[in-house]
Amino acid sequence: MSSGQQWDIVSGIGITALAVAAARAVETNRPDPLIQDPYALPFVEEARPPVPMPTTEAEAAADPLRYWPAASTYLAVRTKAFDEYFAEASEAGVTQVVVLASGLDARAFRLPWPAGSVVHEIDQPLVLDFKLRVLRERGAVAPCEHRPVAVDLREDWASALERAGFDRSRPTAWLAEGLLPYLPAEAEEQLFKEIHRLSAPGSRLAVEAFGARSRTVDAPAIAGSMNPLGIDIAELVHSDERTPPADRLSELGWRTRSVTAEEAAAGYGRTLTESFNARSVYVFAELPS
Numbered sequence: 001m002s003s004g005q006q007w008d009i010v011s012g013i014g015i016t017a018l019a020v021a022a023a024r025a026v027e028t029n030r031p032d033p034l035i036q037d038p039y040a041l042p043f044v045e046e047a048r049p050p051v052p053m054p055t056t057e058a059e060a061a062a063d064p065l066r067y068w069p070a071a072s073t074y075l076a077v078r079t080k081a082f083d084e085y086f087a088e089a090s091e092a093g094v095t096q097v098v099v100l101a102s103g104l105d106a107r108a109f110r111l112p113w114p115a116g117s118v119v120h121e122i123d124q125p126l127v128l129d130f131k132l133r134v135l136r137e138r139g140a141v142a143p144c145e146h147r148p149v150a151v152d153l154r155e156d157w158a159s160a161l162e163r164a165g166f167d168r169s170r171p172t173a174w175l176a177e178g179l180l181p182y183l184p185a186e187a188e189e190q191l192f193k194e195i196h197r198l199s200a201p202g203s204r205l206a207v208e209a210f211g212a213r214s215r216t217v218d219a220p221a222i223a224g225s226m227n228p229l230g231i232d233i234a235e236l237v238h239s240d241e242r243t244p245p246a247d248r249l250s251e252l253g254w255r256t257r258s259v260t261a262e263e264a265a266a267g268y269g270r271t272l273t274e275s276f277n278a279r280s281v282y283v284f285a286e287l288p289s
Ligand SMILES: C[S@@+](CC[C@H](N)C(=O)[O-])C[C@H]1O[C@@H](n2cnc3c(N)ncnc32)[C@H](O)[C@@H]1O
Pocket: 013, 014, 016, 017, 020, 021, 100, 101, 102, 103, 104, 105, 122, 123, 124, 127, 151, 152, 153, 154, 177, 178, 179, 182, 183
């Protein structure tokens, strides 16, 4: 997608955020859920996507393409891994948060943030409008100061974040989950530079890195797996070669630790299916104090 192009929750990249919400609804509906997201179901019900999405385990299991069982397991594992990341950051006293490309992530509303926490969420204006409308209608109250920042991450998002009240003198816990393949290479490079520039010592960053191999290898796998959404994801993702996030962060002086999605899943007693992001790696980084 070219710079300046926008999307809502049922078109273009926006629909991928809705798919993640559907996966969280499916997981929440399981008898042994890894996560509980009470807002995932209302998001899917309100959006009414052109191609219906499951919200229960039975509906996911009925998918003849087997896309939804794989996707919902993977996305539940990913959600739990990053929920735990935020719990650890809160425990360590980091109370400023930035969720990049937040989509329909409801963490600002469903996690137990300590007093004084501020959660910024960056995404496209129409995606955030939809999300806030549904949350308002459901009477959702965030146990933190919630600051939506409607801006395109291919533009000057850092200025928009600072205008929204972000304080670069405070350590921050950043998250880039389900984002990098959608950014052009220059925007990804700029993203890491800006995160580093805005990060006080003691800041943390969690990134979903899509496979240890190059994106040229991984992009077709992502493309194939997303066809059940009724969109051509190959048109949305960028498959050019990039520096792996952990290398980039190490060069900038961050201490990094990587966990493969398969390791994370095994830790939660789940097994991933190769067809959906199974080669992803979660990178956890910290800027020493
Ligand atoms: C797969 S969804 C992931 C959403 C969320 N992080 C989650 O895991 O639930 C991708 C999100 O990235 C957002 N996104 C992609 N490119 C963006 C850009 N250039 N500017 C702002 N948001 C962007 C989309 O709007 C969408 O909400």
